[in-house]
Amino acid sequence: MLVDFKKILDYGEKGAFAVPAFNVYNMETVMGVIAAAEENRSPVIMQFYSRLATAGFADFLAPIILKAAEKSSVPVCMHLDHGAGFVPAAIALKNGATGIMVDFSKFSFEENAEKTRKTVEICRELGVGVEGELGAIGKASEEISTDFTTVEDAVRFTEITGVAALAIAVGTAHGRYKKAPVLAIDRIREIKKATNVSLVLHGGSGVPDNQIRAAINAGIRKVNFGTDLCYSFLDKVFETDRNKVAIDLFMTGPINAVKAFAVSKIQLLGAAGKV
Numbered sequence: 117m118l119v120d121f122k123k124i125l126d127y128g129e130k131g132a133f134a135v136p137a138f139n140v141y142n143m144e145t146v147m148g149v150i151a152a153a154e155e156n157r158s159p160v161i162m163q164f165y166s167r168l169a170t171a172g173f174a175d176f177l178a179p180i181i182l183k184a185a186e187k188s189s190v191p192v193c194m195h196l197d198h199g200a201g202f203v204p205a206a207i208a209l210k211n212g213a214t215g216i217m218v219d220f221s222k223f224s225f226e227e228n229a230e231k232t233r234k235t236v237e238i239c240r241e242l243g244v245g246v247e248g249e250l251g252a253i254g255k256a257s258e259e260i261s262t263d264f265t266t267v268e269d270a271v272r273f274t275e276i277t278g279v280a281a282l283a284i285a286v287g288t289a290h291g292r293y294k295k296a297p298v299l300a301i302d303r304i305r306e307i308k309k310a311t312n313v314s315l316v317l318h319g320g321s322g323v324p325d326n327q328i329r330a331a332i333n334a335g336i337r338k339v340n341f342g343t344d345l346c347y348s349f350l351d352k353v354f355e356t357d358r359n360k361v362a363i364d365l366f367m368t369g370p371i372n373a374v375k376a377f378a379v380s381k382i383q384l385l386g387a388a389g390k391v
Contacts, residue, residue: 117185117186117188117189117190117191117192118182118185118186118192118193118194118212118214119159119191119192119193119214120193120214120215120243120244120245121161121193121195121214121215121216121244121245121246121247121280121281122245122280123191123193124159124161124191124192124193124215125245125280125281125314125337125338127159127191127390127391128159128314128337128338128387129314129337131386131390132332132386133332133337133385133386133387133390134317134328134331134332134336134337134338134339134385134386134387135159135160135161135337135338135339135385135387136153136158136160136161136339136341136378136381136382136385136387137160137161137162137163137195137197137316137338137339137340137341138160138161138162138163138341138342138345138378138381139163139164139165139197139340139341139342139345139346140162140163140164140177140181140345141164141168141177141346141349142177142180143180144349144367144370144371144374145345145346145349145374146162146177146180146181146184147184147371147374147375148349148370148371148372148373148374148375148377148378149162149345149374149375149378150162150184150185150188150192151371151375151378152374152375152376152378152379152382153188153190153192153378153382154188154189154190155375155379156379156382156383156387156388156389157190157388157389157390157391158190158382158387158388158389158390158391159190159191159192159193159387159390159391160190160191160192160193160378160382160387161192161193161194161195161215161338162181162184162185162192162193162194162195163194163195163196163197163215163217163340164177164178164181164195164196164197164208165197165198165342166196166197166198166199166200166201166204166219167200169196169199169204169207169208169211170200170203170204170207174207174208174211175211178194178208178211178212178213179211181194182194182212190391191391193214193215194212194213194214194215195213195214195215195216195217195247196208196213196215196216196217196218197217197340197342198217198219198249199216199217199218199219199235200218200219201218202231202234202235202238205218205235205238205239209239209242209244213244214244214245215244215245215246215247216235216239216244216245216246216247217246217247217248217249217281217283218231218232218235218246218247218248218249219248219249219283220232220248220249221249221250221251221252221253225250225269225272225273228248228249228250228273229272229273229276229277230276232246232248232273232277232279233276233277233278236248236277236278236279240278245280245281246277246279246280246281247279247280247281247282247283247316247338248273248277248279248281248282248283249282249283249284249318250265250269250270250273250282250283250284250285251263251264251265251269251283251284251285251286252285253283253285253288253289253290253318253319262287263285264284264285264286264287264300264303265284265285265286265303265307267303267306267307267310270282270284270307270310270311271310271311274311274312274313279313280313280314281313281314281315281316281337281338282307282311282313282314282315282316283315283316283317283318284303284304284307284315284316284317286299286300286301286303286304286317286331287299287300288317288318288319288320288323289319290318290319290342290343291319291321291343292321292322292343293322293323296322296323296324296327297319297322297323297327298327299317299323299327299330299331301327301330301331301334302334304331304334304335304336305334305335307335308334308335309335314337314338315335315336315337315338316336316337316338316339316340317331317336317338317339317340318340319340320339320340320341320381321341321342321343321344321345322343322344325384328384328385329384332385332386339381339385341377341381344377345374345377345378348373348374348376348377349370349373349374350370351373352369352370352372352373353369353370355369356369356370
């Protein structure tokens with residue numbers, strides 16, 4: 117069943133677990149993720165990158181996600197990830213997104229807050245929850261910033277914007293890490309105590325399991341997995357027997373690989389059996 121972003125986050129808040137958010141790219145990754153969620157009775161967020169919206173791919177991907185949600189017996193949110201402005205957000209909404217994440221973190225605090233607030237205002241009229249970002253969540257290929265989101269800034273930002281969720285900088289990055297990150301667990305706990313929003317951990321791929329569990333215990337309620345899901349699909353594609361010329365047979369292995377990856381993260385986040 118298709119649900120709003122805020123509603124799906126409420127499952128995590130009430131159950132003290134993190135809702136898994138998987139970046140999907142095609143029909144096969146959607147099939148693998150939804151199969152994992154169904155089998156484990158878990159709420160799930162399927163999200164697509166901003167560039168997929170602006171490049172026109174969302175026009176084809178969104179209907180697949182929506183059909184999976186329609187047929188599913190577990191809560192599903194279709195979410196825009198890292199919307200780089202109002203245009204991709206508008207495209208995602210036009211395609212039926214029930215959650216919007218906008219990333220204006222490259223701007224000053226004031227500009228980030230104002231742009232995010234305007235997005236929240238627009239989405240509120242449509243009953244769609246918004247995720248904002250505050251702090252430097254960079255690339256794993258670079259030096260990971262220790263300029264973490266402060267409690268004071270998080271409080272101000274959430275009060276100004278009215279976001280349903282906030283992605284915070286606590287030691288993660290996007291991509292494949294050169295070495296395992298060490299998360300600022302105490303900072304997560306402090307921000308959670310001081311704010312009234314669901315906290316989001318970006319860059320979940322490659323973070324050690326014990327760090328993920330500690331982050332959830334501290335108050336994280338959504339964890340993003342993009343890079344490792346992509347690799348779980350591609351690695352299986354490259355090792356699949358090319359003699360299987362029928363594409364449905366060829367893709368069985370990659371779909372199952374995505375499903376296995378999603379199952380492992382659903383269970384790690386404590387989301388299994390929660391619906």
